[in-house]
Amino acid sequence: MARITEPSFKFWFDEKFYTVQGAETMARMGTNDDLSTMKSEYTRMRDVAQKRIKRLEKAFPDSKAVQNHPKGFPKLKTLDPRDFPKAFAELAKFVKAKGSTVTGQKQIKAKTIKTWQDQGLNLNQKNYDKTIKVLEEMRRQKIVYGSDKAVELAESMLELNDEQTNQWLEHLDVLLQHTEELQEIPEVSGYDFDEILEMLGE
Numbered sequence: 001m002a003r004i005t006e007p008s009f010k011f012w013f014d015e016k017f018y019t020v021q022g023a024e025t026m027a028r029m030g031t032n033d034d035l036s037t038m039k040s041e042y043t044r045m046r047d048v049a050q051k052r053i054k055r056l057e058k059a060f061p062d063s064k065a066v067q068n069h070p071k072g073f074p075k076l077k078t079l080d081p082r083d084f085p086k087a088f089a090e091l092a093k094f095v096k097a098k099g100s101t102v103t104g105q106k107q108i109k110a111k112t113i114k115t116w117q118d119q120g121l122n123l124n125q126k127n128y129d130k131t132i133k134v135l136e137e138m139r140r141q142k143i144v145y146g147s148d149k150a151v152e153l154a155e156s157m158l159e160l161n162d163e164q165t166n167q168w169l170e171h172l173d174v175l176l177q178h179t180e181e182l183q184e185i186p187e188v189s190g191y192d193f194d195e196i197l198e199m200l201g202e
Contacts, residue, residue, distance in 0.1 A: 018092035023085035039076055042088050045095045046073050052100050060105045062129060069094065130165055 016022040017038075026038055050072045056065050073091050098104035109128065116123040116131075123131055178200045 018089060018096070020086055020089040023088040027081075027085050038088065042084075042091060043076055045091050046075070049073050049091060049094055049100070052095075052102075055102050056100075056105065059102045062133070063099065063105055065094070065097070065099050065105070133165070134168070 017026055023038070026034055030038065049069075053066060053069055053072050056063055060066065073094070074087065079087055094100050099108055109125075112132070113123050113125070113128060116135075121131070181200055
């Protein structure tokens with residue numbers, strides 16, 4: 001029996017068949033045996049993916065791997081044949097991704113912590129989730145992500161409780177104009193959000 005981390009058929013070691021174009025070509029031009037193999041491979045990969053998502057939900061519930069696939073992947077029998085090639089390729093991409101495993105997520109987390117520490121941010125295992133939430137939102141909004149101001153703001157956020165953090169995320173455009181002033185406010189967790197905005201002259 002093939003190991004669960006490897007394709008069930010040597011034929012599928014050919015990377016090109018795991019792309020959308022490759023899967024579409026195989027679905028259109030493959031023999032009945034090829035199509036049967038392809039469907040078996042989909043089922044195998046889905047079994048792997050569903051187990052990984054369950055593990056990630058416990059260890060890394062906020063990871064993109066979980067957030068992007070909250071219900072996992074559809075069963076083969078529920079797929080429209082026209083949608084199968086794309087679904088096959090998306091599933092293959094997930095299974096091959098480093099972040100689809102708990103070990104991979106740990107490695108990504110360790111690398112992220114080191115990268116930001118090298119930039120001067122006091123990021124560690126304890127404050128990681130909160131800080132990354134801020135930095136990801138900044139990146140999503142394309143606001144000076146990766147700059148010194150991003151580091152300054154993230155450091156300010158470390159003192160906040162969850163409710164305050166959520167308020168700050170809604171007002172990043174305002175807060176980014178005052179990162180230097182924010183650094184001067186001692187123990188920001190001692191103030192509510194309106195008080196902080198008032199101190200900043202907003």
